[in-house]
Amino acid sequence: MKAFLGTIVAGLLLALPLSAQAGNVTVKGSDTMVILGQRWAEEFMKKTPGTKVQVTGGGSGVGLAALQNGTTEIAMSSREMKDAEKTKLRTRYNTTGVEIPVAKDGVTFYVSESNPVNALTVEQLRGIYVGDITNWKQVGGPDAPIIIYSRENSSGTYVFVKDHVLDGEDYVASAQTLPGTAAVVNAVSKEKNSIGYGGAAYAKGIKELKIKKGNEEVAPSAENIKTGKYPLSRDLYFYLRNKPSGEAKTFIDFALSPEGQAVVTKVGYFPVK
Amino acid sequence: MRRLANAVLVLALSPTLALAQQSSPPAEEATPQAPTSDAPAADSPAPATTSEADAAPADADIDERMTIAEGKVAALEEQNTETKNDLLSLKKLKISGYVQGRYQYQQSLDDSGAGGFSKFSVRRGRLKTTYTTDWAQMMLQIDAVPAAPGVTVRDAEATLFIPGTQQQLSLTLGQMKWPFGYEAVQSSSDREMPERTRVIRAFLPDERDRGIKFAGNFLEGKVNVSVGLFDGDGIFNQGYIGSDNDKEKDFIGRAGFDLGWLSGGVSGWHGYSIAKAPSDTYRKAHTRDRLGLDAQVYLDVLPFGATSIKGEYIVGKGYWKSSGDVKVEQLGVPASGWYGLIVQNVGLTNAVAVRYDWFDPEHGKKNAAVDGRPASSNTVGTLGVSLLHYFGENLKVTAAYEMPMTAAPSGAQEPHDNLFTLQMQARY
Numbered sequence: 001m002k003a004f005l006g007t008i009v010a011g012l013l014l015a016l017p018l019s020a021q022a023g024n025v026t027v028k029g030s031d032t033m034v035i036l037g038q039r040w041a042e043e044f045m046k047k048t049p050g051t052k053v054q055v056t057g058g059g060s061g062v063g064l065a066a067l068q069n070g071t072t073e074i075a076m077s078s079r080e081m082k083d084a085e086k087t088k089l090r091t092r093y094n095t096t097g098v099e100i101p102v103a104k105d106g107v108t109f110y111v112s113e114s115n116p117v118n119a120l121t122v123e124q125l126r127g128i129y130v131g132d133i134t135n136w137k138q139v140g141g142p143d144a145p146i147i148i149y150s151r152e153n154s155s156g157t158y159v160f161v162k163d164h165v166l167d168g169e170d171y172v173a174s175a176q177t178l179p180g181t182a183a184v185v186n187a188v189s190k191e192k193n194s195i196g197y198g199g200a201a202y203a204k205g206i207k208e209l210k211i212k213k214g215n216e217e218v219a220p221s222a223e224n225i226k227t228g229k230y231p232l233s234r235d236l237y238f239y240l241r242n243k244p245s246g247e248a249k250t251f252i253d254f255a256l257s258p259e260g261q262a263v264v265t266k267v268g269y270f271p272v273k
Numbered sequence: 274m275r276r277l278a279n280a281v282l283v284l285a286l287s288p289t290l291a292l293a294q295q296s297s298p299p300a301e302e303a304t305p306q307a308p309t310s311d312a313p314a315a316d317s318p319a320p321a322t323t324s325e326a327d328a329a330p331a332d333a334d335i336d337e338r339m340t341i342a343e344g345k346v347a348a349l350e351e352q353n354t355e356t357k358n359d360l361l362s363l364k365k366l367k368i369s370g371y372v373q374g375r376y377q378y379q380q381s382l383d384d385s386g387a388g389g390f391s392k393f394s395v396r397r398g399r400l401k402t403t404y405t406t407d408w409a410q411m412m413l414q415i416d417a418v419p420a421a422p423g424v425t426v427r428d429a430e431a432t433l434f435i436p437g438t439q440q441q442l443s444l445t446l447g448q449m450k451w452p453f454g455y456e457a458v459q460s461s462s463d464r465e466m467p468e469r470t471r472v473i474r475a476f477l478p479d480e481r482d483r484g485i486k487f488a489g490n491f492l493e494g495k496v497n498v499s500v501g502l503f504d505g506d507g508i509f510n511q512g513y514i515g516s517d518n519d520k521e522k523d524f525i526g527r528a529g530f531d532l533g534w535l536s537g538g539v540s541g542w543h544g545y546s547i548a549k550a551p552s553d554t555y556r557k558a559h560t561r562d563r564l565g566l567d568a569q570v571y572l573d574v575l576p577f578g579a580t581s582i583k584g585e586y587i588v589g590k591g592y593w594k595s596s597g598d599v600k601v602e603q604l605g606v607p608a609s610g611w612y613g614l615i616v617q618n619v620g621l622t623n624a625v626a627v628r629y630d631w632f633d634p635e636h637g638k639k640n641a642a643v644d645g646r647p648a649s650s651n652t653v654g655t656l657g658v659s660l661l662h663y664f665g666e667n668l669k670v671t672a673a674y675e676m677p678m679t680a681a682p683s684g685a686q687e688p689h690d691n692l693f694t695l696q697m698q699a700r701y
Contacts, residue, residue, distance in 0.1 A: 096573075
């Protein structure tokens with residue numbers, strides 16, 4: 001019996017993981033953050049030859065699922081980890097995970113440059129995205145049906161808008177989902193009666209809506225997002241299973257260094273430090 | 274002329290091919306005229322579907338080609354939207370399940386060689402479907418195993434998420450887990466040791482009952498409450514399978530907190546079982562009460578993996594004792610027990626768990642001996658060690674060794690009942 005048990009123990013120990021290969025860091029998740037992650041990786045690999053940082057997108061949900069499944073070291077997420085995801089991490093790894101804010105972003109709503117509407121309240125945005133408001137004339141625009149663009153539900157931005165704008169309600173079924181913020185910007189720039197949303201980093205060639213708060217109209221400017229005055233500001237996160245160590249820690253330290261935070265600004269987001 | 278004759282022959286023989294050829298320009302006519310085109314039309318076979326785009330002249334100018342390309346993209350987008358709408362309802366449906374296959378070896382109980390076993394079994398074969406919308410959730414879980422009781426319904430829940438609460442408050446009616454303690458509610462697929470502790474199996478056998486439950490999360494999930502009214506008899510209680518034995522309902526609930534690294538709760542159970550104990554002349558109400566305390570700590574201090582420490586204590590009256598395949602209620606009998614569990618992760622795919630659980634089946638009663646053996650009412654402490662290895666996210670292998678230590682008064686021999694379990698759990 002003892003020999004049998006010994007064999008089992010030996011077998012299990014022999015199968016110890018080799019996933020944390022030296023010099024390799026895997027980063028997966030938020031599409032909003034993927035360009036930022038790649039820029040960080042490029043700069044970091046220039047500074048530390050021999051280290052490979054692999055950055056892939058897929059959405060915040062995908063990244064956090066990969067963290068739970070052990071297939072990535074760092075998950076990029078444009079939203080906070082959900083309770084169910086925390087529970088899975090605790091169940092599988094006996095850990096509560098480590099959350100590191102690495103940049104700030106403002107979720108921006110875009111309309112065509114030809115659209116006379118410049119600002120909307122959060123309630124009006126909710127009305128549009130849940131299907132209560134269907135025509136631009138209901139919010140001071142032209143008499144034209146509103147074409148709604150949204151993101152896929154694996155996207156952290158999708159979840160952020162659902163939680164912070166839609167109050168948890170479902171998107172209207174007619175909202176067309178697109179695979180990335182760049183695709184939303186492209187679609188909005190071509191469809192004059194449309195509305196879409198995404199990170200400020202991609203908001204080029206279209207008009208960014210201001211958010212009405214009482215008599216004030218708050219633009220998604222750097223200052224307003226950094227100070228939190230813009231109501232749809234959010235943090236962008238790295239999530240890890242455990243406290244960072246080795247190459248992953250060096251990479252994160254770089255991302256949070258003045259040099260790394262300068263990359264944040266270059267990409268179009270806002271530094272956390 | 275010969276080409277024309279061949280074409281006529283082909284058309285006559287194959288109407289399908291003829292249609293395809295009609296919709297595609299001849300290869301030599303498809304030579305690109307537009308100088309900006311990257312790929313010659315001749316290199317791009319015509320799509321199987323027929324459309325205006327396919328019939329476009331090859332010498333169309335760039336604007337026309339762009340219009341055609343945009344039309345194709347728009348058509349694809351439309352198809353994509355339709356497909357997504359069709360798939361939307363499927364996204365609400367989640368199907369999962371797991372199978373636990375086992376080999377077990379138990380020592381012979383005494384020197385005569387009686388008892389003990391060496392056997393293969395399928396401990397659990399679960400199939401679970403959950404359909405969740407904004408306001409409602411349906412969950413059905415069955416267990417299919419080769420041995421008795423065969424295929425059984427484990428969970429059958431209808432849940433209403435109270436509108437306007439973002440699914441933080443819910444009301445569930447059906448057959449579900451008792452909202453009591455930590456280990457009883459934890460999924461068997463997530464546990465580190467093969468079976469629940471003796472105290473949990475005694476007070477909360479099969480963990481389920483029929484009833485109604487309110488569940489709520491407050492203060493951003495830091496506080497959670499689950500309370501409900503249940504029949505109180507469980508799902509495999511002797512004599513009351515599928516029905517209540519009286520009109521008494523049991524009030525069961527847990528108030529918990531969750532600070533991330535530390536969580537825990539207080540659980541309570543109050544009810545009666547109106548039944549006739551062997552010493553009763555008539556049926557009477559026997560108290561069925563429990564009080565439970567549980568706590569879980571998650572630490573990230575060691576360099577090779579996180580550590581969790583979990584513990585639970587339960588004291589109460591009226592528990593169930595297994596008798597063959599059924600559970601017999603020990604009406605009004607006081608009992609208590611506790612356990613402590615340490616789980617240490619080693620890297621990403623290994624873990625070691627050590628658990629000690631203790632159960633006093635007749636709370637406070639002095640241990641006794643019968644015919645040189647410990648009595649069935651004696652306390653039992655069980656030390657268990659488990660090694661776990663995860664092959665990816667779908668397969669977990671557990672090797673566990675458990676050593677029950679039954680309190681044996683002077684002159685009585687403690688039974689040899691150490692148990693080795695090798696389990697492979699596959700899940701999806």
